[in-house]
Amino acid sequence: MFISRLPGSRGTLHAMTNIAVIGGGRIGEALIAGLLASGRDPRTVFVSEKSSERATQLSRRFGIRTLSARDAAEAADTIVVAVKPGDVESALSEIGDVFELSDNDKVVVSLAAGLSTSWLESKVPAGTAVVRVMPNTPMLVGKGMCVVSAGRYATDENVAFVSELLEPVGRVAVMAESALDAVTAVSGSGPAYFFLMVEAMVDAAVALGLPRPAAMELVVQTFLGSAEMFLAEEKQTGTLPSAVASELRYAVTSPGGTTAAALAEFERQGFRAAVLDALGAARDRSVKLGELY
The missing domain is CATH 1.10.3730.10 (ProC C-terminal domain-like)
Structure with missing residues (x-):
């Protein structure tokens, strides 16, 4: 399946849904900037960043709250994991118990290359909705190409919402996960x-x-x-x-x-x-x- 969504086609899905961005690097910052530029209330966006200096910088630049990974995940409905692939497992481990506390109704969005939805699902409680995204660096200037793939438990609504979140940073396409290695070769790299x-x-x-x-x-x-x-x-x-x-x-x-x-x-x-x-x-x-x- 291929569904392309153009920038500017945003709807009104869950305008007040709380978003936690775990990882305040360049990709995480680009997503935050896009969310706020699209009109999202800064009070609905949280960021967790290991570097206190970087966390302070993001807080001042965007007027958002910086929290620990666990606190950010607990406060959010959608958790965007924007750390390097090798750091994803430790990040998910750090926030693991918040899924149990929330009746497992949170959505996990991974921006990490190479990590399948089945692998991600094995690191969170059974039944957790996982959506995998292959972004590319032009999202830093609002011209990115992001490809979205649904995990086993992600609904059409989950995929639509994640696609909407990404629209401010470029084009968005929905594809089967089996295509993502080729996508990585074409748009990711x-x-x-x-x-x-x-x-x-x-x-x-x-x-x-x-x-x-x-x-x-x-x-x-x-x-x-x-x-x-x-x-x-x-x-x-x-x-x-x-x-x-x-x-x-x-x-x-x-x-x-x-x-x-x-x-x-x-x-x-x-x-x-x-x-x-x-x-x-x-x-x-x-x-x-x-x-x-």
């Missing part, structure tokens, strides 16, 4: 591929004689404009994304021209095969990391 391409093009531009600041501006604006152009064309035509990409590429490629020469060299160097192999390697590594748990 994807920003790094883009940054590598930026680096490569800037270095090439400098080698061709351009000043580095000018090269950076040319490359970044070209990527930004191309992405906006793609989205506008897709929206206007309703055509499949792959077809839009091909049409836009054809439009800028004159026969025998400079673009054609560059594209031919990309193909000669095995560009498409390299992309396929790279994403396959990322997918396989995601599978292996999941097996560690």
Whole structure:
């Protein structure tokens, strides 16, 4: 199943539901910022952060309460675990008894890569609703891509609510958990591929004689404009994304021209095969990391 939700399509699901964010790193902060920017009452958002300095910083920046993991989880209806994968088990252990105290009606949302819903469910009381999310770093600027998968006990309403929570930080899609290793390879790791391409093009531009600041501006604006152009064309035509990409590429490629020469060299160097192999390697590594748990 694939259900895509666009930013700005928020409903009014549980506007006063209390949200605990366990982990105040960059991803946790991005989620908090998005929640508050969307109009959520700061009194309904709590954060737990091991670093007291960081906790104070978040409290002052957003006007929210910083609590211990246990107190935050006890006060919340939805618990978002935004710590590193290796720290998830200890975080869930720290808040374990709050599920029993609450008649086990809390929802656990994991933003950690590689941890399956079945593994997460084994660390909380039986019957706890678990929703797994694969985010990516552009959520830090409100342009993320988050993919949501339901655990065994998560209801459609749970999934809809989590999707709504994530909409302020970008696009949201709902998929079967079996797709998440591939999702990790495409959108989870994807920003790094883009940054590598930026680096490569800037270095090439400098080698061709351009000043580095000018090269950076040319490359970044070209990527930004191309992405906006793609989205506008897709929206206007309703055509499949792959077809839009091909049409836009054809439009800028004159026969025998400079673009054609560059594209031919990309193909000669095995560009498409390299992309396929790279994403396959990322997918396989995601599978292996999941097996560690």
